Amino acid sequence: MQIPFNQPYYTGQEIEYIQDALAKRTSGDGIYTQKAAELIEERIGCRRVLMTTSGTHALEMAANLLGLRPGDEVIMPSYTFPSTANSILMYGAKPVFADIDERTLTLDPDDVIRKLTPRVKAIFPVHYGGVACNMDRIMEIARCHKLLVVEDAAQGVNAKYHEKYLGTLGDMGCLSFHATKNYISGEGGALLVNTTNEAIWEKAKVIRQKGTDRERFLQGEVEQYSWVDWGSNYTPSDLLMALLSAQLEAMDEITALRKKIYDFYYEKLATFAKESLRIIKIPLGYDSNYHLFYIILSSSQERLRVQKGLKEKGIDAFTHFVPLHLSPMGQSLGGWVGQLPVTERVSAGLLRLPLYAGMTRPECEYVVKALLEILTKGN
Numbered sequence: 001m002q003i004p005f006n007q008p009y010y011t012g013q014e015i016e017y018i019q020d021a022l023a024k025r026t027s028g029d030g031i032y033t034q035k036a037a038e039l040i041e042e043r044i045g046c047r048r049v050l051m052t053t054s055g056t057h058a059l060e061m062a063a064n065l066l067g068l069r070p071g072d073e074v075i076m077p078s079y080t081f082p083s084t085a086n087s088i089l090m091y092g093a094k095p096v097f098a099d100i101d102e103r104t105l106t107l108d109p110d111d112v113i114r115k116l117t118p119r120v121k122a123i124f125p126v127h128y129g130g131v132a133c134n135m136d137r138i139m140e141i142a143r144c145h146k147l148l149v150v151e152d153a154a155q156g157v158n159a160k161y162h163e164k165y166l167g168t169l170g171d172m173g174c175l176s177f178h179a180t181k182n183y184i185s186g187e188g189g190a191l192l193v194n195t196t197n198e199a200i201w202e203k204a205k206v207i208r209q210k211g212t213d214r215e216r217f218l219q220g221e222v223e224q225y226s227w228v229d230w231g232s233n234y235t236p237s238d239l240l241m242a243l244l245s246a247q248l249e250a251m252d253e254i255t256a257l258r259k260k261i262y263d264f265y266y267e268k269l270a271t272f273a274k275e276s277l278r279i280i281k282i283p284l285g286y287d288s289n290y291h292l293f294y295i296i297l298s299s300s301q302e303r304l305r306v307q308k309g310l311k312e313k314g315i316d317a318f319t320h321f322v323p324l325h326l327s328p329m330g331q332s333l334g335g336w337v338g339q340l341p342v343t344e345r346v347s348a349g350l351l352r353l354p355l356y357a358g359m360t361r362p363e364c365e366y367v368v369k370a371l372l373e374i375l376t377k378g379n
Helices: 013-023 031-044 055-066 082-089 109-114 135-144 198-208 214-218 238-249 251-270 300-312 328-332 341-349 361-378
Strands: 049-052 073-077 094-098 120-123 148-152 172-176 189-193 277-279 294-297 350-352
Touching (some): 013 031, 013 238, 031 189, 031 238, 049 055, 049 198, 055 082, 055 148, 055 172, 055 198, 073 082, 082 328, 120 135, 135 148, 189 198, 198 214, 238 251, 251 277, 251 361, 294 300, 294 341, 300 341
Parallel strands (some): 073 094, 073 120, 148 172
Antiparallel strands (some): 049 189, 172 189, 277 294, 294 350
16 A cells, blocks of 8 residues: 555635636636635634735745844744745844744744844744644743744644634734645745734735735726835735635635544554654644644654655655754854754654545554554564
């Protein structure tokens, strides 16, 4: 049996919407881009949503809107995708890497406090694997020190923290609909503007439209649009947004399917978990979107042994991020081994198991059986 790590899940509505977009000749920013934004607004209760070409571009827009400048610092985890740090570096600011909480693999508020300096302007918490950061603590720190908060919720779409959707708790939130995410458009993202600062919202619309006031032109507010500020092309294709609209309408269906697989893994592996194997329990009050199911093994050597064993049985299981502070770019910024002990220990042993909405029960059973055989053989 061959088990891929991930497969896109389609409901059937995608083709109908794409064909409709083609028939309406709206291949650019159009009706399905607006529909996708409205579906997100209705789901999560954010009134200001801008669809973007990617989650990476949503982060770049957010960094711009913060007004980051050379000499500024932004606290963020090292255990994340480079997009989070790149958005900060684009404006000459410096990412300051903080450690993660071993219970959730998200930003550790205590280490955030230790990393504060007068140069820190913002915090970029990253919600990992569909599980939230401790946003109460992070927002409290931000309020006390007059910092802005941008949530990287690329992996957190449709997940909640104490009944509030991820991406809606900070000043801004960034979502991703990349092909590896739960709800997909191949490439795509969204910027959520939660702040009541009207100037930020107006500037966001300008930045997204290549630095022009084209949005006002489309609304009939000006007779001709022109260049008014710095910007870039962050507007997605309406064809991709047609695909995404169908996915967003099926969020409950997709999440329920992923939850069944997650719960099956957890039930079968929880009794085996011990010092040599850890699985994470989702904290009370945190509603996951079940983006990932991962195990944490005792060492990188043990992880490699297990990963190879699964591969021999036709199962794709993957590691995840190289901590940014240990990467070549991170080390050029001053990162060093031993800087973030929890991040380094967890990342060395983490292995992600296959999880996708179309995964069948026999496939799940095969993965668990193979994994337990490999783990038992190693003892």
